[in-house]
Amino acid sequence: MNGLSITNVHKRFGEIDALIGVSFEVAPGEIVAPLGPSGCGKSTLLAIIAGLDSSDQGDVQWDGVSLAGIPAHRRDFGLMFQDLVLFPHKNVSENISFGLQMQHVQKEDADKRIAEVLELVGLPGFEERDVNTLSGGEAQRVALARSLAPRPRLLMLDEPLGSLDRSLRERLVFDLRDILRQSEQTALYVTHDQEEAFTLADRVVLMNTGRIEQIDTPQDLYRRPASVFVARFLGLNNLLDGTLQTHDGNMEVITQVGRFLIPPHEIDLPRLKDDKYLDSDEDDQRPVTLLLRPDAVSLKADGSFQLYGTVQETTFRGSTCRAVILVNGLPLRFDFPAAVSVPGAGEAVTLGFEAHQALQLFFVDSASSSAQDR
Amino acid sequence: MDTRVDRDRAALKYLPAMPHQARFKRPRLTSILLWLAPLIFLLLFYFYPLGSILGMSFARAQGSILAPFIEALSSASIRGVLWFTFWQALLSTLLTLAIGLPGAYLLARYEFRGKSIIKALTGIAFVLPTLVVAAAFNALLGPQGLVNSALMSTFGLQQPPIHFTNTLTAILIAHMFYNTTIVLRLVGDFWSRLDPRLGQAAAVLGANKWSTLRRITLPLLLPAIASAALLVFIFTFTSFGVILVLGGPQFATLETEIYYQTVSLFNLPLAAVLALIQLVCTLALTIIYTRLVSGLSRPLSLRPTHITQRKISTWRGRFLAGIVILVLMGLIVAPLFALGFRSISNFERTESSTARQGYGAPVWRGFTLENYRQLNINRRGSLFYASPATTIAVSLGYAGATVVLAILLGLPAAWVLSRRRSSFLNRSLDPLLMLPLGTSAVTLGLGFIVALDKPPLDLRASPLLVPLAHTLVAFPFVVRSLTPALRSISPRLREAAAVMGANPRTVFRHVDLPLVARALLVAAAFAFTISLGEFGATALIARPEYPTIPLAIYRLITRPGMQNYGQALALSTILMLVAGLGMLAIERFRIADIGEF
Numbered sequence: 001m002n003g004l005s006i007t008n009v010h011k012r013f014g015e016i017d018a019l020i021g022v023s024f025e026v027a028p029g030e031i032v033a034p035l036g037p038s039g040c041g042k043s044t045l046l047a048i049i050a051g052l053d054s055s056d057q058g059d060v061q062w063d064g065v066s067l068a069g070i071p072a073h074r075r076d077f078g079l080m081f082q083d084l085v086l087f088p089h090k091n092v093s094e095n096i097s098f099g100l101q102m103q104h105v106q107k108e109d110a111d112k113r114i115a116e117v118l119e120l121v122g123l124p125g126f127e128e129r130d131v132n133t134l135s136g137g138e139a140q141r142v143a144l145a146r147s148l149a150p151r152p153r154l155l156m157l158d159e160p161l162g163s164l165d166r167s168l169r170e171r172l173v174f175d176l177r178d179i180l181r182q183s184e185q186t187a188l189y190v191t192h193d194q195e196e197a198f199t200l201a202d203r204v205v206l207m208n209t210g211r212i213e214q215i216d217t218p219q220d221l222y223r224r225p226a227s228v229f230v231a232r233f234l235g236l237n238n239l240l241d242g243t244l245q246t247h248d249g250n251m252e253v254i255t256q257v258g259r260f261l262i263p264p265h266e267i268d269l270p271r272l273k274d275d276k277y278l279d280s281d282e283d284d285q286r287p288v289t290l291l292l293r294p295d296a297v298s299l300k301a302d303g304s305f306q307l308y309g310t311v312q313e314t315t316f317r318g319s320t321c322r323a324v325i326l327v328n329g330l331p332l333r334f335d336f337p338a339a340v341s342v343p344g345a346g347e348a349v350t351l352g353f354e355a356h357q358a359l360q361l362f363f364v365d366s367a368s369s370s371a372q373d374r
Numbered sequence: 375m376d377t378r379v380d381r382d383r384a385a386l387k388y389l390p391a392m393p394h395q396a397r398f399k400r401p402r403l404t405s406i407l408l409w410l411a412p413l414i415f416l417l418l419f420y421f422y423p424l425g426s427i428l429g430m431s432f433a434r435a436q437g438s439i440l441a442p443f444i445e446a447l448s449s450a451s452i453r454g455v456l457w458f459t460f461w462q463a464l465l466s467t468l469l470t471l472a473i474g475l476p477g478a479y480l481l482a483r484y485e486f487r488g489k490s491i492i493k494a495l496t497g498i499a500f501v502l503p504t505l506v507v508a509a510a511f512n513a514l515l516g517p518q519g520l521v522n523s524a525l526m527s528t529f530g531l532q533q534p535p536i537h538f539t540n541t542l543t544a545i546l547i548a549h550m551f552y553n554t555t556i557v558l559r560l561v562g563d564f565w566s567r568l569d570p571r572l573g574q575a576a577a578v579l580g581a582n583k584w585s586t587l588r589r590i591t592l593p594l595l596l597p598a599i600a601s602a603a604l605l606v607f608i609f610t611f612t613s614f615g616v617i618l619v620l621g622g623p624q625f626a627t628l629e630t631e632i633y634y635q636t637v638s639l640f641n642l643p644l645a646a647v648l649a650l651i652q653l654v655c656t657l658a659l660t661i662i663y664t665r666l667v668s669g670l671s672r673p674l675s676l677r678p679t680h681i682t683q684r685k686i687s688t689w690r691g692r693f694l695a696g697i698v699i700l701v702l703m704g705l706i707v708a709p710l711f712a713l714g715f716r717s718i719s720n721f722e723r724t725e726s727s728t729a730r731q732g733y734g735a736p737v738w739r740g741f742t743l744e745n746y747r748q749l750n751i752n753r754r755g756s757l758f759y760a761s762p763a764t765t766i767a768v769s770l771g772y773a774g775a776t777v778v779l780a781i782l783l784g785l786p787a788a789w790v791l792s793r794r795r796s797s798f799l800n801r802s803l804d805p806l807l808m809l810p811l812g813t814s815a816v817t818l819g820l821g822f823i824v825a826l827d828k829p830p831l832d833l834r835a836s837p838l839l840v841p842l843a844h845t846l847v848a849f850p851f852v853v854r855s856l857t858p859a860l861r862s863i864s865p866r867l868r869e870a871a872a873v874m875g876a877n878p879r880t881v882f883r884h885v886d887l888p889l890v891a892r893a894l895l896v897a898a899a900f901a902f903t904i905s906l907g908e909f910g911a912t913a914l915i916a917r918p919e920y921p922t923i924p925l926a927i928y929r930l931i932t933r934p935g936m937q938n939y940g941q942a943l944a945l946s947t948i949l950m951l952v953a954g955l956g957m958l959a960i961e962r963f964r965i966a967d968i969g970e971f
Contacts, residue, residue: 052574072577073585079578085571089593098589102580150579 002063003027003186004049004154009058011044011210018044019055020210026154026188031180033189033201037233040207042190046156049188050079062153073102078152082159084143086131092118092142093127099150117145120179136164140172148183155180156188161196173199194234198222206230224268228289228362238292238332244361245285253290253361257307257327260290266355287364295320295335296358299342303352305359311347325349405793408786409803412849415783418831419842420810423821424653430646430824446647452631456651459627462542463611466549470606471599473550473705474557476698481558482565484695485683492702496555498957499706502950503907504552504615505924506713509931509946511548511620512539514712518939521712523721523738540622548616551705553606560605564598565591569677604663608656612814614910615924619931628652629910632816636914642824649817656812713950717745717943721936745944748937762945765926769906772922775841776848776905777898783845784852784897791853792860811850815910818843822915839915840922844905851900855960859893896960903956906949923949 004026011019019041026032034042047053049060051072060067067075078099087095093114100110118124121141134142140160147155160176161169177200180187191197197204198218206213206221213233214226225231228239242255251262309327320335323342334351336342343349353359431442446452481489499507513519515538522534529535538544572594576586592599614629626634628648635645686692720742749762791804810818822843826833833839876884909924916925923945930942 050574050578052577071582072574073580073582075578076580077578079575081571081575085569085575087572087575087590087594098576098581099579102585146579 001025001061003030004188005061005064006045006049007059007061009045009048009055009060011041011048011053011055013044017210019048022058022207022210022212024205024212024215026186028186029184030202031177031185031187031189031200032203032205033191033197034205034207035191035194035197035201036207036213038192039209041210042192042207043158045207046079046158046188046190049154050077050156051075052079076150076153078147078150078155080143080147080155080157080160082162084139084160086134086139086143086146088132090131091127092123092129092131092134095131095142096146096149099146103150113149114145117149120148120183121145122175137168137172140164144176144179148179148185152185154186154188156190158190159192160189161193162191169193169196176200206233208233224360225291228291231291231360231362236291236293238294238334240290240292240330241364242288242290243285244288244363251361253288255290256330257332260305260355260359262355262359267359267361289362289364291360291362292332292353293358293360294322294333297334297351297353299336299340299349299351301350301352303354305353305355307351309349309351311343311345311349313345314342325351327351405790408790412783412787412807413803415845415849416806416810419822419826419846420813420818422831423818423825424813426825427646427649427817427821430643431650433643442643442647443651446644446651452648455626455628455631458625459611459629462545462625462627463607463613466546466553466610466613467603467607469546470550470553470557470610471603473701474554474602475561475599477554477702478558478562478565480695480698481562482568483570483683484686484691486686486695488699492699493558494958495706496558496702497960498954499551499710500553500555501903501907501953501957501960502552502710503924503953504613504909505619505927505931506907506946506950506953507548507551507709508615508619509927509942510709510713510950511544511551512931513716513943513946514709515539515544518721518936519712520716527738539620540624542621542625544620545613545616545625547705548620549606549610549613551709552616553609554702554705556605556609557599557602560602561595561598565595566682567677568594568682570682600663600666604659608659608812611656611659612652612816612910614814614816614913615928619928628655629814629816632814632820633910633913636820636823642820645820646824649814649820652814652817656814660812710950713943714947717940717947718743720744745940748941749944762926762930762941765921765923765945766948768920769923771837772840772844773902773905775838776844777901779841779845780848780852780901781894781897784849784856785894788853788856788860791857807853808850810846815847815908816914818846819911819914822911835917837920840912841905843911843915844908845901847908847911848901848904851904852897855896855900856893859889859896899956899959903953903960906956907953 006025007023009019009022010017022041022045024032034045036042044053048055051067051070062075087098090098093111096114096117097110100113105113114127115124118126121144123138123141123145126138126142131139131142143160147157157176161172164172173196179185180200189197189200201218203215203217204221205215208229213230214221216224216226221230222234225234225236231239240255240257242253245252245254250264251267253260253262307327309325309332312324312326312331314324315322316338317335319338321338321340321342323334323336324331325334326332447456481493502510511519515521515536517534517539519534519538522536525531525535526533568591572590573586576590581589611627612629613627614633617625617627617630618633621630628651632645632648632652635641635648686695718741720739749766787807822833822839825831826839833842906922907924908922909928912922912925913928916922921929927942927945927949930938930945
């Protein structure tokens with residue numbers, strides 16, 4: 001396989017498992033974003049791929065050749081750190097030329113390349129600037145230019161925008177995407193920010209406590225989260241505990257907010273631990289978690305399902321309005337388009353939705369088992 | 375919106391070496407009052423004596439003011455002394471860096487058992503009185519030392535095979551013993567907080583270990599290495615006890631020459647000229663250094679050590695670490711052990727018929743406290759001969775007085791310094807306080823002799839003369855250990871306690887007092903240890919009938935005879951233990967690191 005492939009990587013730090021059986025691939029030109037809460041192992045993963053740390057088990061390969069035993073400085077990979085780590089005793093152009101010098105690039109060629117990458121990151125003419133006087137955004141761009149200059153086979157970015165304020169981050173993430181795409185750079189972009197990952201990545205690798213929960217395109221990840229953890233991480237918080245009963249192909253989910261009778265094949269069934277699908281024709285009863293998507297519900301009584309509740313509070317959030325609605329004593333959160341007028345607190349409302357748009361089922365015991373790529 | 379916020383936040387993490395924004399504030403009356411006592415003290419006992427030295431040097435000037443210097447420098451022997459002073463200091467500095475830098479790397483980047491012991495031991499070495507260090511190396515490698523004794527009795531030799539005392543090697547090794555801790559601490563502390571990802575960034579960009587060290591790590595460490603090197607150079611440039619005792623008569627540095635001219639030849643004017651030359655040299659070095667460092671230091675975000683340090687994982691690493699630790703410990707522990715062991719050992723010379731000079735191989739006959747018992751007996755009854763027991767009492771008295779004086783003067787200075795860091799008064803006076811640190815002890819002593827011998831300030835007979843000199847030496851240390859502690863008592867801390875329901879008295883008892891008390895203890899320990907071990911100034915100004923412990927050791931060590939030697943060892947051991955305890959107290963209670971100096 002061309003590009004990067006990681007197979008069954010394990011890493012322990014003392015008592016803590018930092019990585020447990022991590023496997024995925026990055027094709028040439030692809031941008032893959034390992035995404036997860038802090039402490040999920042994504043930075044450890046980068047350090048292992050970069051050769052700054054070693055794995056206890058498993059293999060990292062490039063174009064099918066194992067990188068085991070090859071030190072960081074001979075891997076031809078680039079790494080951009082969260083707080084940039086520009087060399088404070090070198091100016092902008094000396095910082096950028098460092099990697100070129102290590103490749104013994106001729107002075108004229110190096111100067112040309114430096115001007116080129118500075119142009120690319122939008123800082124033409126910054127060669128002689130002192131890195132200690134750069135603003136946050138400028139330093140970010142210089143760090144990116146330094147990583148790009150030696151044309152690494154793979155560029156890894158470790159939360160590169162993590163230390164910037166929100167508006168600057170939002171602007172830079174688009175620039176970053178354009179720069180990476182324009183230079184057809186194969187990249188691994190580690191972040192804890194779902195928006196960044198969704199904006200930049202062709203595929204997202206969602207991680208949790210050292211394991212991969214799901215690998216998917218941003219759209220598929222959001223549309224079809226593979227586990228309760230993924231759903232919750234993506235902010236899909238209406239997760240109801242219940243039981244699933246199947247009779248004659250029909251599914252009946254019993255939860256605190258009511259019973260949902262779902263016709264056959266209306267929604268997908270999640271996979272079981274052994275990777276088999278549940279045979280919905282068989283009579284069965286199992287504990288499940290039901291996801292009610294916050295953005296697939298209307299305030300009208302249309303659709304095949306209805307719920308009745310009371311508005312507890314509403315929060316205006318710009319393009320949407322978030323409402324907490326008490327259904328059967330359970331607070332559920334919904335997002336409505338800003339154009340919809342949401343009744344005020346204390347008012348009774350009817351919620352309508354379609355099962356295939358709004359509902360998704362997770363088996364409780366399969367919460368973290370569906371880690372394989374689709 | 376790439377605005378100042380990021381930069382300001384980043385600036386908070388930067389080195390304190392960043393110059394403060396020059397903000398002129400009018401000094402408050404209380405600040406001036408608090409400065410008064412320390413300033414008067416410095417004026418009377420630092421600037422006035424130095425001024426007198428200056429006056430005495432120029433008094434000889436006929437015609438040009440440079441005449442006395444030209445005259446001094448036209449003497450071949452003085453030029454020789456100056457030359458030797460320079461190159462032995464340079465050589466000592468290079469050797470100390472050579473042994474200190476690998477040690478600094480090891481302590482900075484790795485976590486291993488016994489690390490704090492190594493740090494503590496090297497720290498103890500630093501505060502040990504020069505006379506103790508000299509005695510310790512004598513006990514290990516001297517003609518009657520452990521190694522020579524062992525070799526003589528093993529191989530039946532008539533002469534000690536290792537010639538260590540009175541060699542350049544002895545001077546250099548003692549200087550390394552003394553100053554390695556400066557490199558370990560100044561460079562090691564900085565290195566331990568240097569972001570390891572700077573190196574990782576270089577590695578990912580294709581730099582191997584050597585390139586990373588040469589192009590990234592060393593340039594960033596350079597300010598710390600330069601400070602350490604300068605301190606070591608100044609300390610070895612003005613080294614006194616080591617040269618006098620281990621070097622012997624054929625080695626003379628400016629410092630010993632000043633002493634010799636003063637005490638033996640009573641040529642005070644020449645001594646004054648030499649002291650001035652020395653002062654100009656150290657001052658010039660300090661200025662060059664300040665220029666250099668301000669040009670070299672970069673704003674760096676320093677990292678906590680738990681991020682930068684890791685365990686040694688490979689066998690090769692363990693082997694190399696073992697060698698570094700072994701060398702450090704061999705350098706520092708072996709002489710101290712030899713001193714203690716030798717002081718409680720009973721050595722007897724075998725009567726050897728073939729020995730022409732009456733030398734026989736000494737044989738170890740077990741342990742004895744005889745050397746310590748002898749300390750109480752005044753065998754000579756000579757007028758200027760004080761029994762070692764008396765010298766201990768004298769030393770303790772001087773040390774006590776020094777502690778009181780140094781704290782009384784240091785506390786107000788530290789207090790104002792901690793309150794208003796950026797006020798004009800503080801910024802201009804702070805460097806003044808540090809001046810005595812860069813002035814050699816013998817010069818201070820000489821200044822006292824020259825200046826304080828006539829009314830209204832005739833202190834020749836005053837028992838306060840010695841403590842005043844010691845206070846001058848201890849003062850910078852006291853201020854430097856008190857200031858950060860006082861600074862750490864932020865109003866926020868007090869407010870926090872108050873908000874939690876503490877009344878002002880409780881706040882003082884639970885917040886201010888514990889912090890100040892700890893700092894005072896550290897400062898007192900510094901003053902006490904420094905006073906106990908001070909030799910250079912004391913050698914010039916102490917009254918012969920009241921010698922301090924280091925003086926008594928010097929007298930004993932320069933006299934022939936096993937008994938005198940044994941007593942010198944016993945006294946040195948006592949001083950070593952007291953100084954060690956002092957350093958342990960400092961290590962235990964200090965709040966800021968020695969990096970402040």
